[in-house]
Amino acid sequence: MSGELAIEVSDLTMSFGQLTAYQSLDLRVSKGRFVVLIGPSGCGKSTLLRNIADLLQSTGGTIRVFGDRPQEVRRQRRISFVFQEATLLPWRTALENVEMPLQVGGWAAQKRSHRDPRDLLELVGLKGREDAQPWQLSGGQRQRVAIARALVTKPDILLMDEPFGALDEITRDGLNDELLRIWRETGTTIVFVTHGLSEAAFLGQTVVVMGAHPGRIVETIELDEHKPGNGIDRSSPAFFDITSRLRGVMETAHGGHA
Amino acid sequence: MRPSLSWAWPVIGLLSLVVLWQAVIVGFQVRPFIAPDPLTVVHALWDNRQLLWHNIQPTAMEAIAGFFVGNGIGFLLATIFVHSRRLRAIYFPVVVLFNTIPIIALSPVLILVFGLSMSSKIAIAAIICMFPTLVNTLRGLEAVSHSEMELMKIMSASPAEVFFRLRLPRSLPFVFTALKIAATSSVIGAIVSEWVGAESGIGMLIIQSTFDYRTPLLYASIMMSSALALAMFGAVVLAEKYFVKWRTA
Numbered sequence: 001m002s003g004e005l006a007i008e009v010s011d012l013t014m015s016f017g018q019l020t021a022y023q024s025l026d027l028r029v030s031k032g033r034f035v036v037l038i039g040p041s042g043c044g045k046s047t048l049l050r051n052i053a054d055l056l057q058s059t060g061g062t063i064r065v066f067g068d069r070p071q072e073v074r075r076q077r078r079i080s081f082v083f084q085e086a087t088l089l090p091w092r093t094a095l096e097n098v099e100m101p102l103q104v105g106g107w108a109a110q111k112r113s114h115r116d117p118r119d120l121l122e123l124v125g126l127k128g129r130e131d132a133q134p135w136q137l138s139g140g141q142r143q144r145v146a147i148a149r150a151l152v153t154k155p156d157i158l159l160m161d162e163p164f165g166a167l168d169e170i171t172r173d174g175l176n177d178e179l180l181r182i183w184r185e186t187g188t189t190i191v192f193v194t195h196g197l198s199e200a201a202f203l204g205q206t207v208v209v210m211g212a213h214p215g216r217i218v219e220t221i222e223l224d225e226h227k228p229g230n231g232i233d234r235s236s237p238a239f240f241d242i243t244s245r246l247r248g249v250m251e252t253a254h255g256g257h258a
Numbered sequence: 259m260r261p262s263l264s265w266a267w268p269v270i271g272l273l274s275l276v277v278l279w280q281a282v283i284v285g286f287q288v289r290p291f292i293a294p295d296p297l298t299v300v301h302a303l304w305d306n307r308q309l310l311w312h313n314i315q316p317t318a319m320e321a322i323a324g325f326f327v328g329n330g331i332g333f334l335l336a337t338i339f340v341h342s343r344r345l346r347a348i349y350f351p352v353v354v355l356f357n358t359i360p361i362i363a364l365s366p367v368l369i370l371v372f373g374l375s376m377s378s379k380i381a382i383a384a385i386i387c388m389f390p391t392l393v394n395t396l397r398g399l400e401a402v403s404h405s406e407m408e409l410m411k412i413m414s415a416s417p418a419e420v421f422f423r424l425r426l427p428r429s430l431p432f433v434f435t436a437l438k439i440a441a442t443s444s445v446i447g448a449i450v451s452e453w454v455g456a457e458s459g460i461g462m463l464i465i466q467s468t469f470d471y472r473t474p475l476l477y478a479s480i481m482m483s484s485a486l487a488l489a490m491f492g493a494v495v496l497a498e499k500y501f502v503k504w505r506t507a
Contacts, residue, residue, distance in 0.1 A: 055408050074414055081412045083405040091427045091504040104423060105414035135505055 004031040006066060006157060006189040007052060013060030014047055014215075021047045022215030025061070027208065029191060034183055034230060036204030037193045038246070040254060044215030045193045049159050052191065053081050066156060073156075077101070077110055080150035082160040086142035088134040088149075094121060095130040098148045113154065120148035123182060140171040147179070151186060160192045164199070173234070176202050180230065197250065198234070201242040205230050209246070211253035218253040221246065294474040302474035303481065309463070314482050317460040320376060320448035321486065324383020329440055331384065332391030333433070339392075340399040340425065341417070357389040361447060365454040374455050383447030387440035391433070398432025399425045434498040441490035449483055460486070 007029040014021040021044040029035050037045040050056040052063055054070035065073040073079050080101075088097045098117040101107065107114075121130055124144035134142055143163055150158055164172040176199060183190055194200050200207050204223060211218045223242060226232075232239050276296050282288065283295040290298060303310065335353065339346035365382055372378035402424055410420045452461025460483045467476040 050408075053412055055411055074412060077414060079412065081408070083408065085403070085405050087403070087405045087409050089406075089424070089427070100423075101413050104410070104419045105416070133504060 004066075005029070005064075006031040006033070007191070008064040009048070009052070009061070010063075011061035012048070012051065012058050012063065014044065014051060014056070015059050020214055025215070025217060027217065029189060029206075031066075031189055032187050033205050034180075034190045034192070034203060035206045035208060036200045037191065037208050037210060038195060038197070038200040038250070039210030039215075039218075040212050040250075041195065042215070043210040043212040045210050046161050047215070048210075049081075049161050049191060049193050052157075053079055053159050055081070077105060077107060077112075077153050078156040080153060080155035080158050082143075082146050082150050082158070082163045084162045084165050086134070086139075086146040088142055088145055090134050092134075093130065094126060094132045094134070094137065094145045097134070097145055098152055101149060101153050107153065115152050115154055117148070117152055120151055121145070123151075123185070124148045125178065138171075140167055140175060143167065143175065144178075147182070151182070151188070154186075155188060158188045158190045160190065162193055162195070165194070165196075172196075172199065173202075179203065184230075197243055197246050201239060201246055202232065202234060203230075207246060209249045209253055219249050221249065291471045291473045294477055298474050299477040299481070302478040306475055306478055309475075310460075310478060310482050313458050313460050313463045313479075314486060316376065316379075316456075316458050317445070317448050317452065317483065318486055320379035320451070320459070321383050321444040321490065323376075323380045324447055325387055325440055325444040325490065327380060328384030328387030328444065329391045329437060332388040332436070333395050335388075335392050336395035336399055336429075337421070339396055341421075353389065353392065361386050362450055362454075365451050369451070369455055374457065379448055379451040379456070379459075382451040383444040386443045386447035390439045390443070391436040394432045394436035395429055398429025401428050401432065430498075430502050434494065434502060437494045437497075438491060441494045442487040445483055445487040445490065 005028060007027065009025060009027040012025040012027075013023050025044075025048065027048070037048065039045050047056060051058045052065065052070060054074040063070050065079065068076075070079075088094075089100065092100065095117055098120055102114055102117075118130060121127060124147055126132075126141060126144055126148070129137065129141070132141075134145070137145065146163070164175050167175065179190075180203065192203055194203075201223075204221075205227070207221045207223060209218045209221065210216065223230075226238055226242055232242070280295050280297075283293060294302070335349075339350060361382060364385065365378075368381050368385075369378045372381060399421075406424055407420075410424055415423070448459070449461035449464065452459040453465055456462040460479050463479045464476060464483075467473070467479060
């Protein structure tokens with residue numbers, strides 16, 4: 001890893017009353033990387049993402065996003081989030097949903113350039129569906145709109161919390177292909193949470209394996225050597241090797257919990 | 259069933275009841291001052307058209323004004339309660355308690371306060387509308403998902419933006435459910451208030467015609483009040499079609 005640090009998490013603690021999600025967590029993400037957090041439920045991967053996004057306040061330690069506190073970064077609208085549910089507003093068309101971030105949260109006062117919502121819908125493969133109502137779109141299409149909406153503000157960082165978790169495998173593979181293409185085109189730093197092994201193996205330049213009880217980082221795996229340019233054929237032996245290795249680390253992390 | 263004829267079925271249902279009504283009157287030889295037959299009521303509607311028209315107007319004014327005042331207050335309270343847990347904890351139980359008072363018991367109190375004027379009637383119609391609207395609007399304003407709230411937060415949306423761009427549109431189907439209830443109950447409120455004391459109005463006409471054994475006029479008055487409620491209900495349905503075009507699935 002090299003280059004400017006996008007995210008720096010040091011000695012992070014998060015507890016909900018008596019319950020400790022994780023303690024003394026450290027994580028560094030360089031600018032422009034595609035980092036995948038993978039782990040069993042309860043390992044705190046979604047919570048960590050929310051700490052970075054300032055959707056949840058951590059209870060100890062520090063987070064810096066491009067050197068700034070998460071709250072400042074969020075207020076400056078430099079961070080975007082894609083949820084597990086597409087979370088489109090049903091009274092807005094696809095295009096109007098993509099335009100939403102430009103209409104709230106003092107975007108105009110930021111005086112930054114944004115991406116054209118129509119271009120973004122084209123980028124996510126929904127050209128011609130601008131005026132579609134959310135209920136007219138499939139689950140995969142709705143998530144594409146959500147991705148377009150997340151990109152409209154040209155975020156420095158895109159956080160994705162199991163965005164394709166509710167989709168069938170074929171649709172998910174297709175969206176993973178497109179996500180890599182979009183990531184290459186935009187150069188955005190992405191932190192992607194999943195509990196799918198093959199999704200993690202396919203998407204990540206860096207895969208951070210987390211364990212539960214208590215939440216912790218078990219191993220950080222760099223895949224640059226195995227996947228030059230972060231591209232790989234899902235049917236290749238190399239992909240099988242990566243998946244097997246991830247599976248090994250995950251099973252060790254699970255310990256007796258499986 | 260052909261969809262183009264779907265309106266015909268309720269008409270058939272209504273006509274069958276009118277036929278049954280006529281059959282009962284003729285079959286049991288019911289005397290007209292106990293219950294008139296349908297045709298007599300139609301005659302009464304026509305013969306008393308000026309009287310009925312003259313008296314439906316104050317009732318309609320009371321019901322419509324009460325509808326707007328009551329729903330306005332209900333909506334306002336819901337908006338306040340959704341933004342302040344403290345105020346909600348303090349005053350929501352009070353509103354629930356207040357709502358347990360039967361409206362007919364409250365009417366004399368309001369007439370003592372406002373007098374026999376129209377404002378006492380408007381107040382009663384408003385009170386009867388307020389509670390269902392408050393409860394439904396509150397539910398609607400809170401019918402936002404966790405991720406929708408997180409979406410608004412990640413965009414650093416202000417409380418006003420959360421309200422106008424998320425909570426308010428989300429609440430509209432709930433609000434319109436309440437408005438449909440209010441459309442008919444505001445007419446009930448207006449008529450009940452006229453029973454307690456009024457110089458004009460359909461409610462006054464109902465009481466007068468009962469005491470005078472002018473039963474056909476009583477039936478005609480009842481039909482007028484039903485028509486008023488139906489018109490208000492229809493207006494709400496039209497408004498809902500205009501404002502709520504979206505659906506969730």
